[in-house]
Amino acid sequence: MxxxxxxxxxxxxxxxxxxxxxxxxxxxxxxxxxxxxxxxxxxxxxxxxxxxxxxxxxxxxxxxxxHPEPSLHLDNTLWKQASELCDALIRSAGADFMVSIVDDILDKRASKWFAEDRHKRFGMSLYELQEKVGGEKAWPATDEILAKLKALLTIHKEDEGPFMLGSKPCYGDLIAAALLEGCRKMDAKKSERMVNFDGSFEKLLVACKPWLEKAN
CATH class of the missing domain: 3.40.30.10 (Glutaredoxin)
Known part of the structure; x- marks a missing residue:
């Protein structure tokens, strides 16, 4: 991106x-x-x-x-905060998305590797992990993190633009948009609930669309 x-x-x-x-x-x-x-x-x-x-x-x-221009504005700490929040979102909501990766996205060989690797890491299958912490059980923590991400997208604005700084994009915007778009590709239904948490998320995705589209 x-x-x-x-x-x-x-x-x-x-x-x-x-x-x-x-x-x-x-x-x-x-x-x-x-x-x-x-x-x-x-x-x-x-x-x-x-x-x-x-x-x-x-x-x-x-x-x-x-390539200093256009700048990612790495001198501010917004990207670090965005990275921490996105990592937290992956931990809180990840069980359902990992099941989607195995069931719907990867080919058979890669799916087998991914499932076995995560089984070793978590000490249980992804389906067991989903049963334990996924579904509705994941939403209280996920909502709390989304609220913090919403705040990050709103309290630092210099104007009414869609980015963290208003009309000026920074690396924190790219991190947040990449995660939300990645979730959308893995599980459209669950990601819709995340994006609909606040209108600022959809506005960010729309503004970042030109940088999300090309992947090759």
Whole structure:
């Protein structure tokens, strides 16, 4: 999405979950720092000089340094707050979306890998996890986080524009829009309830639509 925002030409290579770590290792990409969710993750980009950068925030920081305009405004803390809230949303609402990933999105091989990987991480199947913390059980915590995201989208505005700063987009807007759009692609029904929590979310998605559309 940052590439689209900055109008940087690129090509996309789609890699299935089981192939991601072997491919990145073979390319000599260093693993994520200790404590990361996974040693290897996507997105990963290859720069013109052959350098590889893995994960969204390091990629954004590098692209901002290489292409300062239009600015992501990384000097403010809104993107950090947005990232923390979006991570919290993934934790609170993730069980239902992960089941959708396995059932409706991935091919058979990738679905099997994803389900087995998450079983190891959570100590139960995704269906058991969904039964335990998904569905209506997830909504009290999810609503609380959405309220905080709504506040982030409204209290810092300099004018009446759709972004966190009003008419001036920043990286925090891209983080929030990417999560909401990603949820929409995984489970349209559940994501609709999230987006409908407040009108500011739909306004943000509409404003970010040009940067969400191109994926290759």
């Amino acid at each position: 940052v590439l689209n925002f900055k109008k940087i030409p690129y090509e996309t290579e789609w890699v299935e979950y089981p192939d991601l770590a072997p491919k990145l290792k073979a390319l000599g990409v260093p693993p994520n720092p200790p404590g990361a969710f996974a040693d290897y993750s996507c997105p990963t980009i290859r720069l013109a000089d052959g350098t590889y950068i893995m994960d969204s925030i390091p990629i954004a920081e590098k692209l901002e340094a290489m």
